[in-house]
Amino acid sequence: MTTYIMLINWTEQGVKNVRESPKRLDAAKKQLGEMGGSFKEFYLTMGDYDMVAVCDAPDDAVAARFALSLGSGGNVRTRTLKAFPEAAYREIINSLG
Template sequence: MTTYIVLINWTEQGIKNVRDSPKRLDAAKKVIGEMGGSFKDFYLTMGDYDMVAVCEAPDDAVMARFGLTLAQGGNVRTRTLKAFPEKAYRELISTL
C-alpha cells in the first residue's frame, strides 16, 4: 500500500454544514475502504488547512478516484501528497 497525506479545507458549503462533518468523514472512510484503501490517521488542524488525513491506497489511480469522489460532494477541497516512508527515503537518498 502507498501512503498519502491529504490536506483538506472546508468549502463554504462544508463549513455551513460543519455539524454534518463527522458523518461525512465516516462516509469517506467507507468509500476509500470500498476502493481498497483506508484512513490511517485523521486530524482537525489549525493553520492553513482545516483537516489532515493520512491514507493508504493500492495505487495513485485509486487515490485520485477517491479525491474526485470527495470533490463531487462539494464540502471540501483537497491537496494530496504521495508520502515515502523513512526506509524508502533512505534508499532514494543512498542512490544519489
C-alpha cells in the same frame, strides 16, 4: 500500499453544514475502504488547513479517484501528497550515488 497525506479545507458549503462533517468523514472512510484503502490517521487542524488525513491506497489511481470523489461532493477541497516512508527515503537518497 502507498501512503498519502491529504490536506483538506472546507468549502463554503462544507462549513455551512459543519455539523454533518463527522457523518461525511464516516462515509469517506467507508468509501476508501471499498476502494481497497484506509485512513491511518485523521486530524482537525488549525492553520492553513482545516483537516489532515493520512491514508493508504493501493495506487495513485485509487488515491486520485478518492480525492476527486471527495471534491465532487462540494464540501471540501483537497491537496494530496504522496508520502515515502523512511526506508524508501533512505533508498532514494542512497541511489543518488
